Amino acid sequence: MSRGRFIAFEGGEGAGKSTQIARLAEALRARGEGVVVTREPGGTPGAEEIRALFVRGETARWTVETDVLLVCAARADHVARLIRPALEAGSTVLCDRFIHSTLAYQGHGKGVAMAQLLALHAFATGDLWPDLVLWLDLPVELGLSRSTKRAAAQEADLPQEQRFEALGLAYHEKVRAGFASLAAEDGRIVRIDATQDIDGVAAAIAAAVLR
Secondary structure, rough: OOOEEEEEEEEEOOOOOHHHHHHHHHHHOOOOOOOEEEEEOOOOHHHEEEEEEEEHHOOOOOOHHHHHHHHHHHHHHHHHHHHHHHHHHHOOOEEEHHHHHHHHHHHHHOOOOOHHHHHHHHHHOOOOOOOOOEEEOOHHHHHHHHHHHHHHHOOOOOOOOOHHHHHHHHHHHHHHHHHHHHHHOHHHHHHHOOOHHHHHHHHHHHHHHHO
């Protein structure tokens, strides 16, 4: 059996990744592909427990070094228990965030050395990288506005995963610039204009996946 495809969705807050992953999964399944949809941090029971530590609470809850180690620990479990077995079984894996989020958020956004992040990623995952990265790009202010509205629409008793949104505009501008820099260096990354309507974004994604 041939190895499955690994497609990661990346982007800033409010880019619409979850919606577009669901759209692509439906389209691929309609073509007869086995599809596994997952997310980071998370995707396995252990990684979801780490996610709760990572995305909830005050912005200064952890040092940036702790943030990096938390996300790498979650990723190690995620890859070992879900992503790699799914790929070996021939499934297409669609993942909401992966290594490029770490490089953009903790590297470009927080100043952690790229060499350190890449070494930790290699150790945690056996140096697993996506075959294709779909970067859903939109202006930071628009994305944060969308994310805030989404959080407000949640039920009051649900925990708010807003720790990174709360870091402010200047930080998220660094993250967006980081994604742009990564895209200029990495041929696996395809920029998708996420200011389009949902159907327009889905069409651009479908075209990139078919290529």
